[in-house]
Amino acid sequence: MKYEPNVNDYVVWKNQIKGWVYFKCDQYITIEILVTPRHTDDVGHTPFHRNDRLLVICYRPQWKELKYIKSRLNANDSTTFANDGTSNSRMELSTSCD
DSSP states (O other): OOOOOOTTEEEEETTTEEEEEEEEBSSEEEEEEEEEEOOHHHHTTOTTOOEEEEEEEEEGGGGGGEEEEEEESSTTOOOEEOOOSSOOOOOOOOBOOO
16 A cells, blocks of 8 residues: 655654654655754744754655654644554645645
């Protein structure tokens, strides 16, 4: 079965890059591999973003190289669930890159 990545899936790419799918569109996904807190002086300028993120781009032709590990409901949720073949209802977040 072909894996289709979704936002909030935890994936491994090429056995080296591990992280959460942060963004998805038709052409690529981004994988969040590092999150660090922003300096308190910077947070005042953009209070919506309290962390800096390091993202890696994975283009659609490379999705076949991804290994699915688990999912979470959202970025603030510490509860995760594995894809064990059971029916899980979740919203698929996808955006056009155009």
